[in-house]
Amino acid sequence: MEVWFIILISLCACFSLKSLFSFFSSTKTTKKNVSQGNLPPGPPTLPFIGNLHLLPKSMVDLRSVMYDLSQKYGPILTVYLGSEPLIFITSYTLAHQVLVRHGATFANRPAVVPVSSVLSNNHKDIGGSPFGPSWKALRRNLLSEVLHPTSLKSYSVERKRVLDSLLKGLHESSKLNQPVRLLDHIHPALFSLFIRMTFGELSETQIKEVEGIQYQFLVSYEQFTVLATWPRLGKLLLRNRWKRYQQFLKNQDDVILPLIRARKKLRQERGKAFEVIPYIDSLLDLKIPGEKGNVEEADILSLCSELINAGGDTSTTMLQWVLAYLVKHPRVQSKLFAEISEVVAKGAKEVEEDDLHKIPYLKAVVLETLRIHPPNTLLVPHTGMEDVELGGYTIPKDTKVNIVTALIGRDPNVWENPMEFKPERLLTSEDIGEEASDVTLFKMMPFGAGRRNCPGNKLGLLLLQYFIANLVWNFEFKTVDGEGVDLSEKVMFLIVMKNPVRAYISPRIK
Secondary structure, three states, X not given: OOHHHHHHHHOOOOOOHHHHHHHHOOOOOOOOOOOOOOXXXXXXXXXXXXXXXXXXXXXXXXXXXXXXXXHHHOOEEEEXXXXXXXXXXXXXXXXXXXXXXXXXXXXXXXXXXXXXXXXXXXXXXOOOOOXXXXXXXXXXXXXXXXXXXXXXXXXXXXHHHHHHHHHHHHHHHHOOOOXXXXXXXXXXXXXXXXXXXXXXXXXXHHHHHHHHHHHHHHHHHHHHHHHHHOHHHHHHHOHHHXXXXXXXXXXXXXXXXXXXXXXXXXXHHHOOXXXXXXXXXXXXXXXXXXXXXXXXXXXXXXXXXXXXXXXXXXXXXXXXXXXXXXXXXXXXXXXXXXHHHHHOOOOOOOOOHHHHHHOHHHHHHHHHHHHHOOOOOOOOOEEOOOOEEEOOXXXXXXXXXXXOHHHHOOOOOOOXXXXXXXXXXXXXXXXXXXXXXXXXXXXXXXXXXXXXXXXXXXXXXXXXXXXXXXXXXXXXEEOOOOOOOOOOEEXXXXXXXXXXXXXEEEEOOO
16 A cells, blocks of 8 residues: 555545545445544554554565564554554464454454455455355355365376476476576466366466466556555546556456356366366355355456465465575575485485475475565454453454564564574474474464464465475575575565575486
């Protein structure tokens, strides 16, 4: 959200902030005033704009702002957006209370969630939908039809196919004896996997079209959030941006709607005799309690887009971060290869998924990366469905609560030398068993926790371990002389590498 634009609204001489919100709001309901007598402490506010002058434009910069404020006001604090209080939580203990202990109360979302409004065009999705029968049905469908262990196992054929293609491309690049920009190989591979999981068998041309339009949305997301928050005002003052947003939506319809209709027709012709069932099939069959008929076509497009973006972009981002740390720390890469060598037969071309649990250091490497670089600075905001006592303060009903996961994983009160990349810290014993699969146990929460946690967290960890194990087994990744590895960040929907990592790659398997 652009600070200059918010300030322009807030300082408008003709209207008070409250009048502006009321006049330009896309909703017809008026938010009930809440008592602010016992809110957590926070910085002094200015008339009309509250603490807007303190909030940076970038989510990367927000992390340092929240760190400074938490040092002064504590792990739970209040920041005002105009006259609206926003609660920020920077400690694992309080985050766990919100998401787990009071998970039922804080299972709701704000009336407007920009990520949901922009990427779904206000159609159904799982991440931003309010708590209720519709959200429950959509989440239950995803967990039972796509993310159930049986379904995940059926997609192993697609994972292997994508891995083979990725390894082939890297082998070809290694022959050039030039540094390889790893993102150029990772991005199409992982997006193609989630596109196939979503729509089933497609041509390479169709996959590239879907990948292209989804990527455009992610790149453009930040500039469109203001249109979701104040749609009427955005149309008036940012007309060119609004036209671009509408064009993106049309382009997305042109690419994805034909795939939905083609799949529906194919199912009518062939019935349901498919070896691998993609996500779209479950949506075509889904009926939501209290609603008439099946899920509408526009909602199916939104939900398919959500799975591709959430899965493809998060997996791509995190895989690149892990590889960057392995390139930067050859000791860790060597130790990981040694552990893989103890499990995989010499000369084998692939690390099988069934072998991943035998390589505890692999899981530690992945989790250590997630600790330092969670996918985003904040979780999607939560709101309470009733007043809640938290940390000695009262959080009124409907108040937005933001969990700063980017600080929780770097909390020096929990983690010794938190910015040091040290996977060994997560190895509590020689056999960590199920301990490392519960990321909340390690006080980092990259996937959230409780009722609104990321439903794809187990799939995400599986993919990261599977691809990292096979990349390290097949190649040695070395730094580029004089270049090193730049771990600086930027916002591109998620928090990504500002300068994608490049490396020399040498095949280990001839």
